Amino acid sequence: xxxxxxxxxxxxxxxxxxxxxxxxxxxxxxxxxxxxxxxxxxxxxxxxxxxxxxxxxxxxxxxxxxxxxxxxxxxxxxxxxxxxxxxxxxxxxxxxxxxxxxxxxxxxxxxxxxxxxxxxxxxxxxxxxxxxxxxxxxxxxxxxxxxxxxxxxxxxxxxxxxxxxxxxxxxxxxxxxxxxxxxxxxxxxxxxxxxxxxxxxxxxxxxxxxxxxxxxxxxxx
Numbered sequence: 001x002x003x004x005x006x007x008x009x010x011x012x013x014x015x016x017x018x019x020x021x022x023x024x025x026x027x028x029x030x031x032x033x034x035x036x037x038x039x040x041x042x043x044x045x046x047x048x049x050x051x052x053x054x055x056x057x058x059x060x061x062x063x064x065x066x067x068x069x070x071x072x073x074x075x076x077x078x079x080x081x082x083x084x085x086x087x088x089x090x091x092x093x094x095x096x097x098x099x100x101x102x103x104x105x106x107x108x109x110x111x112x113x114x115x116x117x118x119x120x121x122x123x124x125x126x127x128x129x130x131x132x133x134x135x136x137x138x139x140x141x142x143x144x145x146x147x148x149x150x151x152x153x154x155x156x157x158x159x160x161x162x163x164x165x166x167x168x169x170x171x172x173x174x175x176x177x178x179x180x181x182x183x184x185x186x187x188x189x190x191x192x193x194x195x196x197x198x199x200x201x202x203x204x205x206x207x208x209x210x211x212x213x214x215x216x217x218x219x220x221x
Contacts, residue, residue: 046114050092052088077092107206124192131197
């Protein structure tokens, strides 16, 4: 099983915190966010992880290395120009192969157990959705009782930044910068996206205030 961690973002909303440190290296309880993700993926049986790099990418590469600490193989997809979430995944597809792979945003904090996550999907994407946080009350997607994801007609939930994706999702995309969210909504309209609701610990570490809130809470795992 392979996975990709998105770690190329600029982290501008974090202010001075990300001037010398990329968001995935911001720490909670003394450990960088990306450390938690790599540990969780390895515990779930992932053997290879691809990390995309742009902003201060050398700092991430120095910390993670080839993945020996987690007993996994880590490779890197370097972006000379920032490709956004969708473009970054598309560039990394040759490293990910043809089988479904897990995707994790490098700037979230969660206790999600990947070993309980479904490892296959007939859809082009399977999303982990969470209850809408205060900073995103409108949500992103509707989750039907049969597990299919829609855009309207029910309770809306927020995309967590965790997904199982198939390479077919990107079959008609051209190289360049584009957002994964836009592509997912296109595929939702075609009925090719499923999902599940996660009610455990999760936070998008998008601002200094959210980072401090996570640091004030109890044990991360």
